Amino acid sequence: MREQASTLVAQLGPHQMLAAALTCGASLFAILLALQYVRLRRRTRKERAATRAQLATLRAETDRVRTLLQLDRQVIAVWGGGEDPEISGDIEIVGAAQPLRVLAFGAWLAAEQAGALETAVERLRERGEAFSMILATHAGRHIEADGRAIGGCAVLRLREATGARGEAADLAERLRRAERDATILRSLVESLQVPMWVRDAAGRLTWANAAYAAAVDAGTAEAAVGRGIELLDRADRQAAAQACAKQGRFEKRLAAIVAGERRQLDVVEIVNRSGVCAGIALDATEAEQVRTGLQQTITAHRRILDSLATGVAIFDSSKRLVFYNPAYQRLFGLDRAFLDEHPADADVLDRLRSERKLPEQADFRKWRDNFLTAYQSLEPQEQGWHLPGGRMLRVVINPNPDGGLTYLFDDITERIDLQSRINQLSGLHRETLDNLAEAVAVFGSDGRLKLHNPSFTRLWRLSPDSLAAHPHIEVIAAWCQAMCNEDVWPVLRATVTAIGGRHEPVARRIERADGSVLDATAAKLPDGSTLVTFRDVTDSVSVERVLTEKNEALEQADALKTRFIHHVSYELRTPLTNIIGFAQLLGDPAIGPLNAKQHDYVGHITGSSAALLAIIDDILDLATIDAGAMNFEPSEIDIRETMRAASDGVQDRIAEKGLKLVLDVPPGAGTMQADGKRLRQVLYNLLSNAVGFSPPGGTVTLSVRVEADAVEFRVADKGPGIPDELKDKVFERFESFANGDSQHRGAGLGLSIVRSLVALHGGEVRIESAPGRGTAVAVRFPVKPVTAPE
Numbered sequence: 198m199r200e201q202a203s204t205l206v207a208q209l210g211p212h213q214m215l216a217a218a219l220t221c222g223a224s225l226f227a228i229l230l231a232l233q234y235v236r237l238r239r240r241t242r243k244e245r246a247a248t249r250a251q252l253a254t255l256r257a258e259t260d261r262v263r264t265l266l267q268l269d270r271q272v273i274a275v276w277g278g279g280e281d282p283e284i285s286g287d288i289e290i291v292g293a294a295q296p297l298r299v300l301a302f303g304a305w306l307a308a309e310q311a312g313a314l315e316t317a318v319e320r321l322r323e324r325g326e327a328f329s330m331i332l333a334t335h336a337g338r339h340i341e342a343d344g345r346a347i348g349g350c351a352v353l354r355l356r357e358a359t360g361a362r363g364e365a366a367d368l369a370e371r372l373r374r375a376e377r378d379a380t381i382l383r384s385l386v387e388s389l390q391v392p393m394w395v396r397d398a399a400g401r402l403t404w405a406n407a408a409y410a411a412a413v414d415a416g417t418a419e420a421a422v423g424r425g426i427e428l429l430d431r432a433d434r435q436a437a438a439q440a441c442a443k444q445g446r447f448e449k450r451l452a453a454i455v456a457g458e459r460r461q462l463d464v465v466e467i468v469n470r471s472g473v474c475a476g477i478a479l480d481a482t483e484a485e486q487v488r489t490g491l492q493q494t495i496t497a498h499r500r501i502l503d504s505l506a507t508g509v510a511i512f513d514s515s516k517r518l519v520f521y522n523p524a525y526q527r528l529f530g531l532d533r534a535f536l537d538e539h540p541a542d543a544d545v546l547d548r549l550r551s552e553r554k555l556p557e558q559a560d561f562r563k564w565r566d567n568f569l570t571a572y573q574s575l576e577p578q579e580q581g582w583h584l585p586g587g588r589m590l591r592v593v594i595n596p597n598p599d600g601g602l603t604y605l606f607d608d609i610t611e612r613i614d615l616q617s618r619i620n621q622l623s624g625l626h627r628e629t630l631d632n633l634a635e636a637v638a639v640f641g642s643d644g645r646l647k648l649h650n651p652s653f654t655r656l657w658r659l660s661p662d663s664l665a666a667h668p669h670i671e672v673i674a675a676w677c678q679a680m681c682n683e684d685v686w687p688v689l690r691a692t693v694t695a696i697g698g699r700h701e702p703v704a705r706r707i708e709r710a711d712g713s714v715l716d717a718t719a720a721k722l723p724d725g726s727t728l729v730t731f732r733d734v735t736d737s738v739s740v741e742r743v744l745t746e747k748n749e750a751l752e753q754a755d756a757l758k759t760r761f762i763h764h765v766s767y768e769l770r771t772p773l774t775n776i777i778g779f780a781q782l783l784g785d786p787a788i789g790p791l792n793a794k795q796h797d798y799v800g801h802i803t804g805s806s807a808a809l810l811a812i813i814d815d816i817l818d819l820a821t822i823d824a825g826a827m828n829f830e831p832s833e834i835d836i837r838e839t840m841r842a843a844s845d846g847v848q849d850r851i852a853e854k855g856l857k858l859v860l861d862v863p864p865g866a867g868t869m870q871a872d873g874k875r876l877r878q879v880l881y882n883l884l885s886n887a888v889g890f891s892p893p894g895g896t897v898t899l900s901v902r903v904e905a906d907a908v909e910f911r912v913a914d915k916g917p918g919i920p921d922e923l924k925d926k927v928f929e930r931f932e933s934f935a936n937g938d939s940q941h942r943g944a945g946l947g948l949s950i951v952r953s954l955v956a957l958h959g960g961e962v963r964i965e966s967a968p969g970r971g972t973a974v975a976v977r978f979p980v981k982p983v984t985a986p987e
Contacts, residue, residue, distance in 0.1 A: 271356035276322055282353070305334045317344055322351045387418075391479060392428055392455075398472025400438060401425065412455045412478075428453055428478060429464065437476070441468040450481055461485040507607050514600030516542040516572060528590075528606055529554050542569060542602075553585045571602055589613050635732045640693045642725035644670045656715075656731055670694065680709050685717060692719040693727040707731075714738045777806040829957060831982050834873040836866040836908065840899055843880035850888050851897070858884075861900035869908050870981045875954045882951050883912040883974050890916035890972065906980055907960075913973040919966040951976065958982045 274282040302311035310332050317328040325346035332340050343354045386393055392409035396402055402425050405418045413428055415421035427434065433451050440447035447466040452459060461484075466476035499520070502509045508525035512518055517539045526533060529549060540548075546565050549555045558564040571578055571594045582590040593605040630637055636653035640646055645667045654661055657677045670693045674686040685707045692703045702720040709715065713735045720728050780802040782788055783795075791799065844858055851858050880899065887897045891914045898913045952962050955976050966972035 271354055274353040274355075276351040276353075277349075306332055307335070314342060317342075318351070318353060321346065321353070325351075391477060393477045394428070394475070396474040396476070400434070400474075402427065412453075414456060428455070428462075433464070437464070437466045438474075441466055441474055450485070453478070455480070507605055510545075510604045510606075511597070512542050512601045512604075513597075514572075516569070516601075518542070518545065519601070525606060528608060555584070556582050557585060571596070572600065635730050638673075638729045639722070640670050640727045640729065644694050646670070646673065647726060653731070656733065680711070682708050682710055689717065689719050689729055692721075693729070695721075706734075773806055777803065780806060829875070829982075830872050831870050831958075832873060833868050834871055834876065835868055836901055836903070837862050839873060839876055840880060840901065840910075843877045843884060844899060846877075846881045847884045847888050850885070854888065854891065854893050854895075856888060856891055856894070857896045859896060859898045861898060863901070863903070866901055866903055869903075869978065871958055871978055872982075875957065876978075879951050879954050879976060880910060880912070882948070883910075883976070886948065886974075887912050887914035887916070887972070890914055892916065907977050908980060909975055909977045911973055911975045913971060915971040918968040918970050918972055919964065920968055948974075 272284065274284050276282045302314050306314065313330070314332065317326075317330070320326040321328065321344040326344075327346065328342075328344045330342050332342055334340065338357065340355050340357055345352050345354075387406050389406060390408050392412045393406045394402060394409050395404040402422050405421050407418055409428065410416060410418045410421045413421055413426040415424065415426050420426075429437070429451060430453070433449075433453075436449070437447040445468055447464070449464055451462055451464050453462050454460075455462070460480055461482045462478040463481045464476065464478050466474055468474045502520075502522045505522060506524055508528040509520070509522045510518060510525050511520040518536060518541075519539065521536055525531075526536060530552070531545075531548065535548065543565060546555065546568070550561055555561075574594075574596055577596070578594040580592045580594070582592055584590065587610065588608065589610045591607040591609045593607075595603040595605070597603055630648075630650045633650055633652060636656040637648075637650045638646060638653050639648040646664060646669075647667065649664055653659070654664060657680070659673075659676060670690050674690045678684070678686045685705050688703060688705060702718055705717045707715040707717050713733060716732045716734050718728075718730050722728055780799050783791065784799045784803065840860055840862060844860060847858070850856075884897065884899060891897055895915045898911075900911045900913075902909045902911070948962075951974075955962050955978070958978050959982050960976060960978040963975045963977070964972065965975070
């Protein structure tokens with residue numbers, strides 16, 4: 198039996214042990230009540246015998262009956278026609294301190310029993326329902342309440358409980374059951390692994406179970422009680438005593454040392470009317486650790502949510518806002534004061550609608566009600582909101598275990614816009630790639646074909662179906678290598694399959710067996726792919742070859758011409774010098790007289806020989822410049838003297854044609870750096886050309902303009918001018934034109950030599966001319982020559 202009791206005790210939980218302890222106390226109280234009942238019964242028998250005798254003699258008289266009723270320990274209340282009853286009897290049985298005028302049941306009964314009695318009295322008065330019940334007063338007495346309807350009146354009788362109706366036997370039986378239950382409960386409480394204790398009204402420890410003894414390291418419960426070892430510290434015990442004194446109960450989570458370890462305990466103490474206190478301590482350490490961990494997790498989650506760019510709003514089961522992060526507040530621009538008031542979900546939606554931050558709806562109320570049905574859903578939902586103004590939101594609605602909702606708001610406007618642009622660009626790139634004349638192929642980092650255009654298929658005569666399977670570069674190289682005269686595809690394959698590092702682009706020219714020529718390039722892309730392009734340059738290569746051959750032929754012809762001119766010029770110079778010399782001798786009177794006709798012949802010979810010598814000198818100068826052998830000797834020269842010296846060379850021709858030569862030199866023209874001989878030659882050639890194209894009696898002007906960084910000479914005539922279509926040809930060698938009425942036609946070397954000599958100084962030549970308005974040639978020299986021959 199003892200082992201069964203121990204097993205039963207082990208199966209009980211902490212709350213069952215507390216109930217057992219309370220039942221034990223109730224059993225002890227029942228025993229005391231039974232003893233009191235026996236004493237009362239003995240005394241009541243004696244009083245009842247006296248009452249019977251008095252009732253027999255006073256039955257005929259009403260006053261005597263009332264007197265007898267008052268002598269008995271009872272109270273009688275009679276409700277007639279009024280609301281207040283007529284009360285008579287011994288008020289001490291209910292513990293009242295003064296005579297009863299109005300029955301106030303709550304003054305001497307517990308609230309629960311007072312309510313039950315009032316309900317029974319009300320039914321008695323209204324329906325005539327009789328009742329009988331046993332009540333306990335605040336003074337610790339037990340009375341019997343009987344209600345009857347007599348003669349149209351409601352009568353309530355209150356009297357002390359006696360042995361009538363076998364109450365003594367009932368009390369004895371209840372006492373035995375209480376003792377038995379108390380024994381079982383004590384065994385259960387003793388075996389519980391939860392510390393339990395009892396203190397007397399003075400606060401001294403009077404009882405404890407084995408778990409309490411183990412908690413305070415006392416060995417046994419008797420030792421813990423005998424030595425008064427407390428589980429709680431003094432401050433906690435005082436707080437518990439104060440709470441029990443005020444409220445009759447103390448309940449709090451406290452820290453205590455249990456078996457040498459600091460633990461968190463849920464302590465409960467209750468006290469009865471006599472001041473006896475019973476307590477129990479449940480180990481809540483693990484629950485506290487879980488609560489602390491949960492709080493830390495919640496705090497960490499809140500910090501994470503606050504740092505998210507996604508707007509988060511959490512509503513509880515009552516549809517009120519309990520959390521929002523800064524991103525949510527910024528996304529909708531809601532007032533923090535409004536959000537901190539924990540508004541309802543519907544109120545938030547109404548606010549957003551009033552600020553036009555929700556999708557436009559024809560029936561907003563219906564849409565809102567349908568939206569809020571998510572509180573009755575178990576599955577997450579996702580919606581797309583197109584807001585006024587063009588913004589787009591992705592809304593995710595997650596049901597919470599507690600019945601609330603968590604909203605996630607992502608502003609995907611930029612993402613959608615970027616995706617749209619990417620799709621457009623992708624389509625544009627695809628169309629561009631498909632229409633390129635170049636063959637393009639993109640191989641992935643795994644060496645397989647990812648992308649190609651129709652030109653690639655046509656160029657290498659591949660099947661679109663075979664390329665649709667994304668073959669490896671090895672396969673494509675095997676297909677295409679047969680069309681090539683050299684091993685180019687292995688190089689491209691090595692570039693495609695190379696791993697790691699940066700790779701410079703590879704460029705190769707491919708000559709295929711069909712005679713076509715391709716330029717191939719392979720370059721690595723940022724994602725590890727390789728772009729391979731092929732451009733058909735057959736036509737350009739053919740043209741290039743033709744042009745190269747033609748250029749080589751022209752260079753050879755030019756070199757041959759230069760050698761020929763150089764050779765002929767020197768070969769002509771020697772006999773021409775002899776002719777000039779002999780012609781001058783013939784014209785010398787010292788040799789002998791000549792007739793007029795002979796003198797004219799000698800003059801023509803001398804003039805023609807001089808003109809021919811000038812042409813030969815020009816040819817030699819051009820050949821020297823072309824050969825890069827022209828001597829360039831810059832020095833400080835006087836601008837005015839150089840212009841006068843150049844004009845002296847054409848004075849005889851000017852006089853012959855009756856022309857006027859004007860030298861326009863500003864005061865202080867100063868000097869410049871140049872090769873004086875070549876500068877005079879430039880000015881002479883320009884003046885000679887102007888004189889040749891000027892009409893008789895015309896004017897030739899030689900002017901100069903000195904600037905900060907350049908000196909510009911200008912030779913102008915009033916000749917027929919140069920047509921626009923001939924301006925680009927006047928500087929070409931051996932190009933001579935007779936324009937208008939002018940009969941001048943030279944060898945076509947003057948302006949060519951001018952341009953070459955000016956370029957030698959780093960200058961430039963400019964022609965301004967129009968038909969019928971004359972011609973002006975300007976040569977511009979830098980103050981200091983920037984170019985010199987090597």
